[in-house]
Amino acid sequence: MSKQMQAKMTEQEPKPPFPEQHQKGPGLESKLDPLPHFHAEAYKPAGKLENKVALITGGDSGIGRAVALLYAREGAKVAIVYLPVEQSDADTTKKAIEEVGGTCLQIAGDLTDTAFCDKVVEKTVQEFGTIDILVANAGHQNRKKTLQDVTDEEFDRTFKTNIYSYFRLARAALRHMKPGSAIIATSSETGILGSKLLPDYSATKGAINAFTKTLAMNVLDRHIRVNAVAPGPVWTPLNPSDAGETPEQVAQFGADSPMGRPAQPEELAPAYVFLASNADSSYITGTVLEVMGGETTGG
Numbered sequence: 001m002s003k004q005m006q007a008k009m010t011e012q013e014p015k016p017p018f019p020e021q022h023q024k025g026p027g028l029e030s031k032l033d034p035l036p037h038f039h040a041e042a043y044k045p046a047g048k049l050e051n052k053v054a055l056i057t058g059g060d061s062g063i064g065r066a067v068a069l070l071y072a073r074e075g076a077k078v079a080i081v082y083l084p085v086e087q088s089d090a091d092t093t094k095k096a097i098e099e100v101g102g103t104c105l106q107i108a109g110d111l112t113d114t115a116f117c118d119k120v121v122e123k124t125v126q127e128f129g130t131i132d133i134l135v136a137n138a139g140h141q142n143r144k145k146t147l148q149d150v151t152d153e154e155f156d157r158t159f160k161t162n163i164y165s166y167f168r169l170a171r172a173a174l175r176h177m178k179p180g181s182a183i184i185a186t187s188s189e190t191g192i193l194g195s196k197l198l199p200d201y202s203a204t205k206g207a208i209n210a211f212t213k214t215l216a217m218n219v220l221d222r223h224i225r226v227n228a229v230a231p232g233p234v235w236t237p238l239n240p241s242d243a244g245e246t247p248e249q250v251a252q253f254g255a256d257s258p259m260g261r262p263a264q265p266e267e268l269a270p271a272y273v274f275l276a277s278n279a280d281s282s283y284i285t286g287t288v289l290e291v292m293g294g295e296t297t298g299g
């Protein structure tokens with residue numbers, strides 16, 4: 001595809017205002033209007049992940065779905081984890097993967113449960129024989145006006161979903177991973193910049209960044225690389241199902257970012273291929289890769 005064509009596609013990515021909308025968490029991608037773009041049609045696969053096995057949490061929708069499909073197009077076998085209420089979205093991901101000749105193992109359950117984190121790794125290894133790539137991508141967020149609105153239960157839920165599960169999944173995956181494997185976490189610009197209405201969420205993303213750097217040092221001698229991706233706003237179910245977001249705010253989602261729009265999931269997924277592929281990023285570990293649409297204040 002020509003540069004002109006790509007530029008045109010970028011200009012055509014949906015911009016706010018979107019229709020006013022809101023869903024109950026975790027939200028379904030199938031109910032978003034407009035539907036997010038996850039097919040990455042301009043992307044040309046090159047067999048970068050052939051014979052690899054990848055486990056992707058939150059692979060039913062949003063960024064995780066786009067990553068799962070691109071990994072499959074790059075030749076990986078993919079296992080996706082999601083909550084049982086998201087089965088219909090997970091079926092759409094599986095179908096999209098099978099349409100490109102890939103294989104998708106679905107694992108439904110709650111990642112705030114320690115035993116389930118171990119179980120998903122074991123299931124992946126039982127099905128595919130190994131695990132080469134872990135993408136710890138599941139996340140939970142609810143905006144709050146003041147710290148008084150952050151209950152202990154909500155604080156626990158955010159930490160258990162976003163950072164405990166990353167730690168537990170990495171610990172379980174590292175029992176099996178061989179040299180050349182990769183761990184990738186989804187962070188956020190909020191972990192770098194902070195975010196006024198997301199105290200618990202931003203703290204988990206800061207923890208993800210520090211844990212990523214530390215784990216990278218810890219497993220460097222095993223030739224396993226550990227990195228994170230920090231997205232800016234992305235059009236996925238996460239924000240339209242944030243209990244602290246109004247339908248009017250969802251309509252303006254991403255308007256205040258430098259590009260005046262949120263990213264589409266397909267604009268995030270290539271960063272995850274890059275960090276998983278030893279042909280692309282063999283000298284990169286312990287980094288937090290910013291995919292923030294021109295937001296530069298975090299340095």
Ligand code: NAD
Pocket residue numbers: 026027057058059060061062063064081082083086109110111112137138139140141161186187188189230231232233234235236237238239
């Ligand atoms: P999404 O809603 O599509 O994905 C989040 C997924 O997390 C859900 O699909 C769900 O399957 C999973 N999940 C949540 N709680 C879970 C639990 N207890 N057990 C199992 N799975 C659970 O939204 P997304 O935006 O693609 O989110 C993916 C990641 O991107 C998250 O870590 C999020 O924090 C991060 N992120 C998103 C944005 C954005 O603007 N959308 C920006 C920065 C970072």
Ligand code: MG
Pocket residue numbers: 026027028029058060061062082086089237
């Ligand atoms: Mg989902």
